[in-house]
Amino acid sequence: MSDPHAPTKLWSGRFNEPTDAFVEAFTASVEFDRRLYKYDIQGSIAHATMLATQGIITDTERAAIVQGLEQIAVRIERGDFTWSVALEDVHMNLESALTEAIGSAGKKLHTGRSRNDQVATDIRLWLRDEINLIIAAVQRLQLALIDLAEQEAETILPGFTHLQTAQPVTFGHHMMAWFEMLERDRQRFVDCSKRVNIMPLGAAALAGTTYPIDRELTANLLGFDRPSENSLDSVSDRDFAIEFSAAASILMMHLSRFSEELIIWSSAQFGFIELSDSFCTGSSIMPQKKNPDVPELIRGKTGRIFGHLIGLLTLMKSQPLAYNKDNQEDKEPLFDTVDNLKGCLKVFADMIPAVSCRRGTMREAALQGFATATDLADYLVRGGLAFRDAHEVVGRAVAYGVKQGRDLSQMTLDELQGFSDRIQEDVFTVLTLEGSVAARDHIGGTAPKQVRTAIRRARAHLQGA
Numbered sequence: 149m150s151d152p153h154a155p156t157k158l159w160s161g162r163f164n165e166p167t168d169a170f171v172e173a174f175t176a177s178v179e180f181d182r183r184l185y186k187y188d189i190q191g192s193i194a195h196a197t198m199l200a201t202q203g204i205i206t207d208t209e210r211a212a213i214v215q216g217l218e219q220i221a222v223r224i225e226r227g228d229f230t231w232s233v234a235l236e237d238v239h240m241n242l243e244s245a246l247t248e249a250i251g252s253a254g255k256k257l258h259t260g261r262s263r264n265d266q267v268a269t270d271i272r273l274w275l276r277d278e279i280n281l282i283i284a285a286v287q288r289l290q291l292a293l294i295d296l297a298e299q300e301a302e303t304i305l306p307g308f309t310h311l312q313t314a315q316p317v318t319f320g321h322h323m324m325a326w327f328e329m330l331e332r333d334r335q336r337f338v339d340c341s342k343r344v345n346i347m348p349l350g351a352a353a354l355a356g357t358t359y360p361i362d363r364e365l366t367a368n369l370l371g372f373d374r375p376s377e378n379s380l381d382s383v384s385d386r387d388f389a390i391e392f393s394a395a396a397s398i399l400m401m402h403l404s405r406f407s408e409e410l411i412i413w414s415s416a417q418f419g420f421i422e423l424s425d426s427f428c429t430g431s432s433i434m435p436q437k438k439n440p441d442v443p444e445l446i447r448g449k450t451g452r453i454f455g456h457l458i459g460l461l462t463l464m465k466s467q468p469l470a471y472n473k474d475n476q477e478d479k480e481p482l483f484d485t486v487d488n489l490k491g492c493l494k495v496f497a498d499m500i501p502a503v504s505c506r507r508g509t510m511r512e513a514a515l516q517g518f519a520t521a522t523d524l525a526d527y528l529v530r531g532g533l534a535f536r537d538a539h540e541v542v543g544r545a546v547a548y549g550v551k552q553g554r555d556l557s558q559m560t561l562d563e564l565q566g567f568s569d570r571i572q573e574d575v576f577t578v579l580t581l582e583g584s585v586a587a588r589d590h591i592g593g594t595a596p597k598q599v600r601t602a603i604r605r606a607r608a609h610l611q612g613a
């Protein structure tokens with residue numbers, strides 16, 4: 149972005165000395181905010197249309213502005229546009245190019261607006277589109293999880309608390325737990341979008357404008373739900389950016405949890421799943437290695453997304469009304485959040501079908517660690533024992549099993565009856581893994597039947613979304 153023939157600044161009137169070269173580069177945002185050009189043009193076209201409708205500019209001027217801006221968009225897309233740091237930001241680069249292209253009509257575009265309401269409008273237009281893409285990407289990942297859950301509805305693995313074997317669960321149930329987290333994420337973005345889709349344009353610099361503008365019209369043209377209420381708040385509010393970052397952070401926190409499980413499960417020690425080669429990388433020194441780089445990187449990227457949330461909160465902390473140049477710092481964290489979030493969602497959805505379950509290994513693991521101990525206690529309760537007493541009886545049986553190196557289901561009826569005479573031949577049906585999961589047969593339970601019902605509900609829900 150070298151600048152041999154520095155263009156005239158749009159605010160040079162009251163200045164006698166040129167801007168210090170370093171200050172110029174230091175205060176410029178065009179290197180990153182040029183990314184908003186499409187939205188800046190969209191906003192300008194709507195603004196010019198409103199100005200013409202209100203008789204503030206003529207229809208001929210409006211037509212020239214619209215055509216000029218559309219041509220600039222084409223030039224930018226072709227790579228045939230010179231961005232200038234001396235013109236500071238995307239807004240002044242575009243306005244200056246417009247005046248150069250169409251002459252004096254271009255100078256009327258900025259009537260009744262300010263870069264302060266303009267930039268707030270641009271970010272909202274941009275973020276609205278990005279949120280829609282993110283919602284669709286979350287949905288795609290949800291569908292991938294549902295497919296895997298359906299395929300593995302009967303697959304049994306140990307469920308953990310404290311990462312210690314707790315009770316057997318089905319893999320499908322586990323996948324549907326992830327689905328639920330994502331469903332809340334999706335709702336959070338839908339909700340956040342409602343507050344993004346409010347139009348600040350018309351607030352001008354901070355106090356509104358003296359021209360007879362029609363903010364309802366501009367809002368309609370841009371697809372906003374309504375114009376914002378208060379001009380001071382309109383130009384300075386970045387709550388929507390913080391809310392978005394918070395929703396993004398919670399989503400990343402979820403992805404980091406899924407990633408962590410995939411990493412643990414694919415280790416030699418667990419061996420519950422295998423990630424296909426296309427989602428792993430090797431080691432340059434250890435020939436045997438197949439590393440789960442994709443989930444590890446997602447887990448790692450979670451840190452920067454959390455960082456952006458804290459960055460934005462701190463950016464806004466203690467800012468007096470109304471617009472302050474500080475706000476220029478909102479864009480890079482938002483851009484980085486969006487880019488990484490979309491990347492993580494895409495690669496995660498691509499990776500889920502590449503997960504293959506080692507059903508035998510999961511089953512083996514579920515058979516260790518006395519996963520059906522609670523089932524035995526429940527059995528004794530059904531036989532008339534109080535739960536606390538049943539807990540005690542089973543605790544003794546487990547201690548015996550630990551010493552013997554045998555699971556409850558591997559003991560003889562005689563041995564089991566040694567702990568309680570209420571135990572009968574039918575005890576073995578509750579001590580099996582299949583019996584254990586099938587018995588948790590209620591809404592939200594791990595029984596394969598319930599998992600299938602949950603999957604049906606989830607599919608119907610997503611179709612209606």
Ligand code: ARG
Pocket residue numbers: 177181237263264267473475476477
């Ligand atoms: N580049 C600025 C930003 O990103 C645009 C608004 C500048 N307004 C101003 N009065 N300096 O926030």
